[in-house]
Amino acid sequence: MKSGSYLGFGQVNLGLGEVAVRVTVFCENKQSKGSRLEFRINSPKGKKSRxxxxxxxxxxxxxxxxxxxTGNSKYSFGVHDLYLVARGSQFSITAIxxxxDY
Structure with a gap:
């Protein structure tokens, strides 16, 4: 994934914040110090995004x-559109x- 690209999942039930997202990733870029995957709800960017x-x-x-x-969806409850947003150097996701998390 390139920086700024995202994967979106509509109407994900995050329950009471006990849902975790498990991803399998790899990064072939040795200068990947700033690579990260952000979990956002409602929108991938802009004022509605959190x-x-x-x-x-x-x-x-x-x-x-x-x-x-594994990333936990802390401080978010209920049903939301969920976005996985790439930041920094390019990396790949092979499974989600x-x-x-009971």
Whole structure:
């Protein structure tokens, strides 16, 4: 994903804030110090957008060393459109899943 690009999921039930997003990522850019994946609700950008979490994406080399990372949706409740927004250096997402964190 390039900086500013995003994936959107409509009407995600975040419950009482106990939903986690699990992503498998890899980054082949050695200068990826600032790479991150932001979790936003309502809109990917602008006044309606609200960031509810961030994952820092480290350099992994290639797909052989893809990392499974989990980000919790803290401080957000109920049903919202959810956006995963890329920031910084380019990276790839190979899998996404939603999990309850009871």
């Amino acid at each position: 960031r509810i979490g961030t994952l820092k994406i480290p350099y992994t080399g290639d797909t052989t060393y893809a990392l499974k990372m 899943s939603f999990e309850t």
